Amino acid sequence: MSGSVDAHARGGAVPVVELAGAGFSYPDGPPVLRGVDLAVAGGRCLALLGRNGSGKTTLMRLLSGGLRCGEGRLLLDGEPVAYDRAGLTRLRTTVQLVVQDPDDQLFAASVAQDVSFGPMNLGLPEPEVRARVAGALDALDIAALADRPTHLLSYGQRKRAAIAGAVAMRPRVLVLDEPTAGLDPHGQERLLAVLERLGESGTTVVMATHDVDLALRWADDAAVLSPAGLRTGPVAELLADRGLLEGARLRRPWAMAAEEVLRARGLLESGSPGPRTPEELGRWAAPA
Numbered sequence: 001m002s003g004s005v006d007a008h009a010r011g012g013a014v015p016v017v018e019l020a021g022a023g024f025s026y027p028d029g030p031p032v033l034r035g036v037d038l039a040v041a042g043g044r045c046l047a048l049l050g051r052n053g054s055g056k057t058t059l060m061r062l063l064s065g066g067l068r069c070g071e072g073r074l075l076l077d078g079e080p081v082a083y084d085r086a087g088l089t090r091l092r093t094t095v096q097l098v099v100q101d102p103d104d105q106l107f108a109a110s111v112a113q114d115v116s117f118g119p120m121n122l123g124l125p126e127p128e129v130r131a132r133v134a135g136a137l138d139a140l141d142i143a144a145l146a147d148r149p150t151h152l153l154s155y156g157q158r159k160r161a162a163i164a165g166a167v168a169m170r171p172r173v174l175v176l177d178e179p180t181a182g183l184d185p186h187g188q189e190r191l192l193a194v195l196e197r198l199g200e201s202g203t204t205v206v207m208a209t210h211d212v213d214l215a216l217r218w219a220d221d222a223a224v225l226s227p228a229g230l231r232t233g234p235v236a237e238l239l240a241d242r243g244l245l246e247g248a249r250l251r252r253p254w255a256m257a258a259e260e261v262l263r264a265r266g267l268l269e270s271g272s273p274g275p276r277t278p279e280e281l282g283r284w285a286a287p288a
Contacts, residue, residue, distance in 0.1 A: 014078040015039035021072030047215035048208040050225030051249040056208045064097035096166035100177040102158035112146040118169045136168035156187035175206045212253045217276045
């Protein structure tokens with residue numbers, strides 16, 4: 001699988017984390033990824049898009065050090081990652097992965113205990129661990145659940161508790177695998193509000209999803225996995241490429257179709273942004 005890195009990702013600061021010519025195969029299996037180039041720029045929201053089985057999860061595990069490139073290399077701040085204890089500790093304090101199912105990540109008796117696990121493993125002083133736990137719970141809006149047994153949490157609360165455990169490590173890059181999957185609309189909105197606050201605080205967020213509408217609404221950039229390779233660039237630009245979407249087996253965002261109809265009927269001025277959610281469309285269409 002060949003890759004291309006968008007020029008804007010190369011033209012500015014050194015990416016926080018980057019895959020260069022990366023490839024990976026599981027034992028006795030065909031290549032899952034081959035020749036992938038992906039630069040994660042600091043301060044931007046990146047949507048990783050692709051059909052099921054396209055290699056999104058493998059790519060995220062390569063970025064976070066859970067898997068090691070079979071070919072190519074992983075760079076952190078422009079330097080190759082060393083897969084020894086010191087190198088992996090540096091990587092995992094910079095890049096944190098939250099898996100799709102929170103039950104695969106939560107294991108402690110209470111929320112606070114679970115969130116404290118990572119900072120404690122770093123050997124931090126107890127006051128620092130407490131401060132990180134409190135900050136992470138507050139960031140995820142679950143401070144009231146600190147002493148709640150994890151098995152008594154709702155699904156949405158478990159999702160946020162799992163993310164809080166990663167946030168407590170204070171990573172520069174937070175990688176989320178389908179974070180909105182299984183959430184009702186209200187739960188999705190609450191989680192997106194949390195991610196917005198994290199972005200404002202300086203955390204770079206990478207979200208794997210096959211929800212093109214969510215990607216268009218939320219992300220600055222996109223990385224689209226298809227059998228033809230990996231394409232990266234501004235999210236609106238990539239999601240307007242019908243050939244790319246067809247090859248990746250992704251549907252066209254409804255917001256782009258709505259915008260096209262509005263412009264064709266002279267209802268939306270050139271250069272004016274179109275609605276990105278049904279609510280925006282409803283407010284836009286309502287009488288003044």
